Amino acid sequence: xxxxxxxxxxxxxxxxxxxxxxxxxxxxxxxxxxxxxxxxxxxxxxxxxxxxxxxxxxxxxxxxxxxxxxxxxxxxxxxxxxxxxxxxxxxxxxxxxxxxxxxxxxxxxxxxxxxxxxxxxxxxxxxxxxxxxxxxxxxxxxxxxxxxxxxxxxxxxxxxxxxxxxxxxxxxxxxxxxxxxxxxxxxxxxxxxxxxxxxx
Numbered sequence: 001x002x003x004x005x006x007x008x009x010x011x012x013x014x015x016x017x018x019x020x021x022x023x024x025x026x027x028x029x030x031x032x033x034x035x036x037x038x039x040x041x042x043x044x045x046x047x048x049x050x051x052x053x054x055x056x057x058x059x060x061x062x063x064x065x066x067x068x069x070x071x072x073x074x075x076x077x078x079x080x081x082x083x084x085x086x087x088x089x090x091x092x093x094x095x096x097x098x099x100x101x102x103x104x105x106x107x108x109x110x111x112x113x114x115x116x117x118x119x120x121x122x123x124x125x126x127x128x129x130x131x132x133x134x135x136x137x138x139x140x141x142x143x144x145x146x147x148x149x150x151x152x153x154x155x156x157x158x159x160x161x162x163x164x165x166x167x168x169x170x171x172x173x174x175x176x177x178x179x180x181x182x183x184x185x186x187x188x189x190x191x192x193x194x195x196x197x198x199x200x
Contacts, residue, residue: 022137023054025109026101032064034102034153039070041099041111046078059087068093068156071166079163090163093156102153108146110138 026033037045045051059065065088071079082088099111140146182188 022101022109022111023050025107025139026103027054027058028107029058029063029103031104032066033058033104034150034157035065035067035069036096036098036100036153036156037067037069038097038099039072042069042075042078046075052078052081055082062087064088066153066157067091068096068153068160070094070096071163071170073170076167076170079167083163089157091157091160092163092166093160096156096160100149102146102150105150106141106143106146108138108140108149110140112136112138 055065059082065082067079067082067088068091069075069079071090071092079090082090101109103109182191
């Protein structure tokens with residue numbers, strides 16, 4: 001036998017509303033939930049009152065939320081829902097891919113849209129239909145797997161821009177990619193000099 005004999009993996013096929021089974025799982029969070037939603041899922045969920053009511057209930061229970069998504073003018077209102085009531089951080093990452101949640105560092109829930117054409121990767125992330133599409137959910141409680149996903153999510157957060165910065169940029173009307181993190185002192189000096197010389 002390969003791997004952990006105590007590993008628990010569930011694949012959930014849900015023909016009803018996308019949120020029914022995942023919301024039950026998400027509602028079990030006690031301390032924190034980390035979400036990563038790509039642009040397409042975030043666009044679909046912004047009109048999903050069932051999902052946002054659940055998020056609101058979790059926040060009122062004191063569950064801390066972190067969300068990594070592509071922040072833009074279309075989803076500002078929903079990013080602010082997480083930011084405004086405390087208990088949450090939102091991070092902007094341009095072109096982020098993947099839709100998943102990590103609950104209390106012990107459960108991993110991945111949302112997989114129905115893929116009618118597996119060979120056409122351009123269409124894979126554009127298949128979200130909350131009412132009609134059969135969507136798949138990948139749910140794992142195996143500690144070694146969840147720990148790796150948590151590590152990757154934490155790295156994603158640390159390499160993303162806080163949403164507050166992106167929101168200020170959008171409000172000023174200057175959308176664009178500005179979120180390079182530079183840690184090398186020589187590169188910082190070179191970049192600063194280039195900016196100063198290009199401004200004159």
